[in-house]
Amino acid sequence: MRSSPGGQPDRAFPTAHEDWDRRWRDPDERAGWEEPDQHVQDLVTELKRRSAKDALNLGCGVGRHALFLASEGFDATGTDASSLGIEQARSSTLRRGLAITFQVEDFLDLSFPDRSFDYVIAWNVVYHGDGTIARRVLDQVRRVLRPGSLPGNDALVAQHRLRRRQ
Ligand SMILES: C[S@@+](CC[C@H](N)C(=O)[O-])C[C@H]1O[C@@H](n2cnc3c(N)ncnc32)[C@H](O)[C@@H]1O
Numbered sequence: 646m647r648s649s650p651g652g653q654p655d656r657a658f659p660t661a662h663e664d665w666d667r668r669w670r671d672p673d674e675r676a677g678w679e680e681p682d683q684h685v686q687d688l689v690t691e692l693k694r695r696s697a698k699d700a701l702n703l704g705c706g707v708g709r710h711a712l713f714l715a716s717e718g719f720d721a722t723g724t725d726a727s728s729l730g731i732e733q734a735r736s737s738t739l740r741r742g743l744a745i746t747f748q749v750e751d752f753l754d755l756s757f758p759d760r761s762f763d764y765v766i767a768w769n770v771v772y773h774g775d776g777t778i779a780r781r782v783l784d785q786v787r788r789v790l791r792p793g794s795l796p797g798n799d800a801l802v803a804q805h806r807l808r809r810r811q
Pocket residue numbers: 658659660661662665666678703704705706707708709710724725726727730750751752753767768769770773
C-alpha cells in the first residue's frame with residue numbers, strides 16, 4: 646500500500662471501488678451496465694475512419710465497452726479497480742469468444758507505457774474522485790494516448806471529449 650506525503654497509508658485505490666465490487670456481484674445491479682452506450686457505438690465509424698486500433702476501456706466495470714470495441718475488431722484492453730467487475734468482464738469475454746486483456750488497476754497509476762493506445766474511453770469513471778484526482782486521471786490518459794497516428798486522439802472521459810495536443 647502506498648503512503649501519502651504526510652506518511653499516512655493510503656487505501657490501495659482512493660475511490661469507491663469497494664462499493665462497485667458489491668454492485669458488480671449482484672446480477673440486478675449489473676443488468677443496467679451490460680449494453681454499450683449509444684454514444685460509444687456512434688463513435689466507431691469515426692474511429693475506424695482514423696485507423697484506430699488499440700483501445701483502452703479505463704474503469705471498464707463489467708466490460709461493456711471493451712467487449713463492444715473488441716467485437717468491432719479493435720484490440721481492446723479493460724482496467725478497473727474492482728476485481729469483481731474484471732472477473733465478470735473476463736467471463737463475458739470467454740462466453741462471447743473474444744480476446745480482450747482485462748486487469749485490475751488503479752486509474753491513477755496505469756501500468757501501460759506512454760503512447761500505447763489510439764483511443765481511451767473512461768465512461769462515468771473520472772467523477773469517482775475530487776478535482777485533483779480527475780486531473781491526475783486525465784494526465785494518465787494523455788500519457789498513454791498515442792500522438793501522431795491520428796489527427797487528434799480522443800478520450801471520452803465522463804462524457805466529455807479530450808483532444809490530445811499533437
Ligand atoms: C459507474 S461505473 C462505470 C463502469 C463502466 N465505465 C461502464 O460505463 O459500464 C464506475 C467504475 O469505475 C471504477 N473505479 C472507481 N475507482 C477506480 C479507480 N481508482 N481505478 C479504476 N477504476 C475505478 C469502479 O470500480 C466502477 O467499475
